[in-house]
Amino acid sequence: xxxxxxxRLLVMIxxxxxxxxxVFIVIQLPPGDFLTTYMNxxxxxxxxxxxxxxxxxxxxxxxxxxxxxQYVHWAWGLLHGNLGFSFEYNMPVTDxxxxxxxxSMVLNFSTILFxxxxxxxxxxxxxxxxxxxxxxxxxxxxxxxxxxxxxxxALVLLYYANVVFGTSIGGLMDPxxxxxxxxxPKIMSVIEHLWAPVLVIGTSGTAxxxxxxxxxxxxxxxxxxxxxxxxxGLSPMKVLFKYxxxxxxxxxxxxxxxxxxxxxxxxxxxxxxxSLPTTGPxxxxxxxxxxxxxxxxxxxxxxLLTVVGMFVSDLLLAWLDPRIRLQGxxxx
Numbered sequence: 242x243x244x245x246x247x248x249r250l251l252v253m254i255x256x257x258x259x260x261x262x263x264v265f266i267v268i269q270l271p272p273g274d275f276l277t278t279y280m281n282x283x284x285x286x287x288x289x290x291x292x293x294x295x296x297x298x299x300x301x302x303x304x305x306x307x308x309x310x311q312y313v314h315w316a317w318g319l320l321h322g323n324l325g326f327s328f329e330y331n332m333p334v335t336d337x338x339x340x341x342x343x344x345s346m347v348l349n350f351s352t353i354l355f356x357x358x359x360x361x362x363x364x365x366x367x368x369x370x371x372x373x374x375x376x377x378x379x380x381x382x383x384x385x386x387x388x389x390x391x392x393x394x395a396l397v398l399l400y401y402a403n404v405v406f407g408t409s410i411g412g413l414m415d416p417x418x419x420x421x422x423x424x425x426p427k428i429m430s431v432i433e434h435l436w437a438p439v440l441v442i443g444t445s446g447t448a449x450x451x452x453x454x455x456x457x458x459x460x461x462x463x464x465x466x467x468x469x470x471x472x473x474g475l476s477p478m479k480v481l482f483k484y485x486x487x488x489x490x491x492x493x494x495x496x497x498x499x500x501x502x503x504x505x506x507x508x509x510x511x512x513x514x515x516s517l518p519t520t521g522p523x524x525x526x527x528x529x530x531x532x533x534x535x536x537x538x539x540x541x542x543x544x545l546l547t548v549v550g551m552f553v554s555d556l557l558l559a560w561l562d563p564r565i566r567l568q569g570x571x572x573x
Contacts, residue, residue: 249555253548260544261319265312268533268540274304275328275531302328315534319541325534329527334538338520340423342542344413344431345519348442351435353500355443356450364454369481371459379451386448392510395441399515402437410437411516419518441511446500454489461485490561497554 276299280290299305303314318325324334367379402410412419413434418427461467462485470480509521520539527536 264540324538327535329530329532341520351439352443355439356446360447360450364451367455368458383448383451386444392514395511395514457489461488494554494557497550
């Protein structure tokens with residue numbers, strides 16, 4: 242098991258390195274840079290552009306250096322916890338991100354927890370009561386959840402909350418806490434506002450997971466070992482939880498590495514619609530303005546979530562199914 246863990250940890254290092262190179266290349270692909278965009282905005286407003294000032298800023302931000310040197314400075318800063326300097330906000334990226342990163346992590350973790358807690362009991366119920374009225378109702382709701390875009394659901398929820406209850410559910414906290422320091426009332430305000438975006442973002446993921454768990458569990462329940470266990474007189478609950486459910490969990494545990502970045506990227510439009518102070522709208526703005534260090538830091542954060550999620554899923558799969566960690570030794 243230790244060898245298995247060591248191999249997975251060693252794979253993470255070159256993976257993150259290659260991702261950082263690709264992220265930097267993707268950010269540099271659009272023509273020009275932040276200063277080019279800035280000059281075009283000034284010209285569109287009819288203001289004069291001083292070439293000496295632009296050259297000074299280009300040298301100050303290191304944009305006059307070769308691309309490989311810009312990457313080396315950026316990657317070296319990432320290794321030391323320095324995310325770089327945001328051109329648009331004229332301050333370090335860590336100061337720009339501020340509480341947005343923590344609020345994004347709280348929102349995404351709550352959404353993933355919501356998806357698993359809701360989908361597993363419903364998926365098990367739907368599989369064990371196939372073609373019942375409850376199964377048909379869950380199937381209908383699942384199709385609606387998959388068909389409705391998250392941002393459209395957010396708009397509908399905002400409208401009916403305002404019309405029916407006379408309240409606004411936008412944002413993640415009350416207005417008086419936006420620029421205030423962290424305190425117990427602010428934490429309670431975040432908790433009170435958290436349910437709406439979690440419900441909106443988690444709906445499609447929950448519906449998808451219910452359908453997949455139902456299909457996998459039905460496949461396992463029809464196999465011969467389940468029929469044999471029932472013939473031996475084992476209770477239905479023991480037959481269900483001992484083997485079929487456990488074997489059905491492998492695809493979902495393997496998806497942990499994918500669900501983390503999907504939830505983050507899927508919350509961008511919802512964050513814009515619901516005015517959430519998360520990293521999604523800031524990432525969109527950074528990409529539009531070619532703020533390379535701010536956008537690169539966000540993209541590397543998504544990559545880190547993916548790699549860490551894959552590592553966690555590998556650990557859980559090895560614990561759940563010993564054949565996975567023993568596969569290498571058996572083939573050898």
